[in-house]
Amino acid sequence: MIIAVANQKGGVGKTTTVVNLGTALARKGKTVLCIDFDPQANLTSYVACEPGEETVATVMRAAALFQPADLGAAVCRSDKFGFDFLPADLRLSEADIYLATAMS
Ligand SMILES: Nc1ncnc2c1ncn2[C@@H]1O[C@H](COP(=O)(O)OP(=O)(O)OP(=O)(O)O)[C@@H](O)[C@H]1O
Numbered sequence: 882m883i884i885a886v887a888n889q890k891g892g893v894g895k896t897t898t899v900v901n902l903g904t905a906l907a908r909k910g911k912t913v914l915c916i917d918f919d920p921q922a923n924l925t926s927y928v929a930c931e932p933g934e935e936t937v938a939t940v941m942r943a944a945a946l947f948q949p950a951d952l953g954a955a956v957c958r959s960d961k962f963g964f965d966f967l968p969a970d971l972r973l974s975e976a977d978i979y980l981a982t983a984m985s
């Protein structure tokens with residue numbers, strides 16, 4: 882099952898919802914992967930993830946350019962919250978540019 886938490890309005894509880902929903906589902910025994918799709922990377926900070934070079938930003942860019950991506954290298958594990966986690970970083974803010982190019 883894929884659950885997307887999205888709202889254009891800021892500060893309405895998106896990140897908080899993802900942390901709590903992800904934690905609750907993991908405690909129920911589900912295997913959970915939380916993906917931070919926000920260039921602000923608040924969720925990444927919240928779970929205290931120190932991303933390496935590979936993040937959702939590099940994975941997205943590679944996908945848009947039909948290049949291979951090392952998804953496994955990008956995924957982190959949060960033992961505190963009990964879920965796997967794909968961190969974001971500011972480079973994700975470039976996605977609208979290369980996605981528009983890739984789709985034209
Ligand atoms: N159910 C709630 N009740 C009270 N406060 C809440 C609730 N959910 C979130 N908050 C608070 O609201 C603020 C904004 O929450 P959050 O960061 O999750 O929003 P967001 O939609 O992800 O924001 P942004 O658009 O900046 O990414 C935080 O201070 C959070 O602690």
Ligand SMILES: [Mg+2]
Binds near residue numbers: 897
């Ligand atoms: Mg947020």
